[in-house]
Amino acid sequence: MKKKQILIADFHQETNSFCPVTSDIDLFSAGFFFEGKQLLNAISRQRSVLNGLATAINEAGGVVIPSVAMRASRSGGPVKHEVVNLFIEKVNRYLNENQIDGVFLSLHGATQSTEENDVCGYICETIRERIGQNKVIAVGCDLHANVTHRQLRSVDVVCGYQTYPHCDYFQTGHRAGSIGMRILSGEKIAVAYVTIPMIVPATGYNTNEGSFRELIQRANAAVQENTLIDYSIFQMQPWLDVNPAGSTVIAIAKDGTTAKHYAESFAKEQFDHRDKYWPDLRDVGEIIVLAEANKSEKPIVLVDAADSAGSGSYGDSVAVLSEILKRNSPVRAASVVCDPEAVRQAFRTGVGNKGSFCFGAKYSTGSQEPICTEAIVRSLHDGQFQREGITGRGTKHNMGKCAVISFGNIDVLLCSIASGSGDTQLYRHFGIEPLFYQLIVVKANTSFRAAYSSIAKDIFIADTPGPSSSKLLELPFRNIPAVFYPFDPLHEYVVEGAQVIGQ
Template sequence: MKIVVCEFNQETNSFNPVTTKMEDYEQGGIYRGEEMLRELKDKPCAVAGMLQAIKEANAEVLPGLSMYAQSGGPVEQEVVDAFLQETMTFIRQNLPVDGIFISFHGATQSTQYDDICGLISETIRREVGETVVMAASCDLHGNATEKMIKNLDIVCGYHTYPHKDFFETGYRAGKLGMEYLLGEKKPRMVRVMIPMIVPASGYTTISGPFSELMAYGESLVKEGKLFDFSIFQMQPWLDVAEGGSVVLAIASDYKIAEPYAVEMAKRLLDMRNEFNPKLYSVDEVFRMAAENKSNRPIILVDSADSTNAGAVGDNAYVLKKLLESKLSIKTAIVIDDPPAAELAHQLGVGKKAVFSIGGTEDPVGSESVKVEANVKSLHEGVFIQEGPAGRGLVRNIGHTAVLSIGNIDVVVCHHMMGNGDPQLYRAFGIEPTFYQLVVVKACTSFRAAYRLFAKEICDTNTPGAASVHLLSLKYRKIPKSFYPFSDLKGYQINDIAYSRL
């Protein structure tokens, strides 16, 4: 039995005006053939899980193309076209094949199409016909569109947030795909979509109502009622006409899967008002930090500018507000700013100059600030991320400098990565516990590491492409009968789709 394995992965933030290009994929990782097997088989990623499931079934792997990029603005269509062209050629050369297993994010938009995972699934399905088994893994924040459901036999989403079950999700998709091919199971998938988006920092699977719903789904699988299930809370910064939260249930029959999918979707809908995190104002956080005499920092969460959520990472809003406040707070901040990093490298350590910090990539959406700063240290920008990154743990953020403005230290770099890991500071000589205030541009992933030493973690009201205030963003495509734009009182479940009938 021959199974093609491939990957096209990126999470799109429609409000980030900087498009995602081939060089972003080169940075995230492009592998093909034997190189893909070598690079990914031992990594904590979905592709590795699929490979494991294929190996256990003694089937043959045909390793195709894997392309992965960090979250960001819409993908240039020519990048998608390049993936499709190479993948379709590879599939044609290897026909007949029995299965095609794909690792997606699920919320990928291009400069031309809203539903890239649907487009890829449909293009492959058209080529290989109805009998080939197609299985995909997705991020919990994916957008499980009708085109995906109708062209794929199996879709499995992460069950954890913060995400840590990358491998396990790929394994679930791969295993069910192999069981289908071997005639052991006949999976039938039902999708229920509800018109709602909620901020990603409003829930986790560690505690709270969302974690209870996830546990309920897992109990249904354990009891043998379902083969698999997924709950997608589509990442809310994706502005598309077809999108929303989704419950997927897979069972031996649509009639078995559908009532469970509807029940879980109703429960998810009912908890919609519980997903709004309490937000501090920057001034409230500054006041707390100014009084902080402990050796534990206050964490100001600037999730609106989190590159993990596809924002630009170049917003100097917090720095600007802090300078305006005239408060003396020992602070660490990180900001994407290639020109400032290069200027610091030209000047050398110990030199002083007026820097314009921030707003270099999105001059319209991001604040900048002009200020005299000292070049404190210079770095190549390579560090090892300790947390579960899901990919290679070596991070390269390009030429990096630490600028000091009084007792504020600003890390300026080319492309921020590994935001959830304190190593993004420690690797550049900044020990967070020596600071009263540390700014973290991340959403949820950072909590595991930061809560070990933070005095307080403050979700803060800041502007940006990944703002928690969804109503402040300029959605153009999402229908208006959508939560939180509408309260959905009296809404009846009506959007049900089935995998191939």
């Protein structure tokens, strides 16, 4: 019997519609950009979605045909559409060169381009039109994907992360790949989905505690009891100003009735808990005062999620540092700021020398001003580091040229490319040990908890300005559907019946 030949591909970028900087090809070149056999070598030691897909194909006796992976080095503004078309052109070239039985994709799922609001739906639809209806398309997505009807009608199965902080990249790919291979073997499954008109701040929930954890546990139990084959509960990325939009719940079972029942049940619970998925924002000044009194050997973590590069912000906010300076605070603190020009200035100044710096607030929203100060250059770096935590352990990050500068009791890591990683190696690799500070500024939403929870005295989510602010009602949404939570409380809304595909 001829082995099934499956083409794999990866397009990964998380869009923040409010970020003023578009994402061009350079952002992908600086990230993860491989083709053909080089791609297989590159993912072989990764716990990535793409490697999970490849592993599932191999385990089922299939043949992996590597095509192209284009992962942006960070989240950002809408992708230039020519980059999306480049990805599709490369996939098409590999399709032309091979006889395939399916296409298995790793997609972020919350991607907007300069011409297309639903990039992942566009990719899936284009590939479906290219390969026809008798081939299988399986997709692994981020938990924050905007999974649209356009995408779902174009594919056979979609699986999303089931953890937040995300610790199951490989497992997600393996789930999608395994189900895709089962479909190819002739097994019939039913996929039911409900799309809820809601977004909530990404800082307001996780799978380690609270209402969202309880929902995930209930869904996991249904899979463990073999009632469901799989499920995905998406919380759409909340800074994606697009239409169509929504948080989609998917249940996969052997029959449509079961899949429909669980999709509707999970969706209703998620919608009913919408008011519980909001963070407790703390005043920056209040957090600084607490840090000044911190005599422990653990830092207080101030979460500046509004400037998280992992959520598409530029990463150049100095709101927290400005408040420290305004108060003449003696707090021992460290922060990271993206400012390529300030990095170049540090390289010109040299290690151990003092120079004049004006850094930050080049793109940040609000009334911020750059910080201008005399500072000592402590160290210079090429900007490459590897994660040490459980979320993507060993994954390489490239922040471009970096410099550590010091003034007063403050150390600042200046970078050329902002990283969305909440991993402690973002600081440790550059000589900034979080345990030696009273206050550490972490520019992430929830991913950091996997690394910092065990070493932090306290963690506070700060009320800071930025494109990825948790204050969704204050952001300039223009395209999101009119009837949509939290812009409409939806007191009378009833979760609609699930649509079923497959069988």
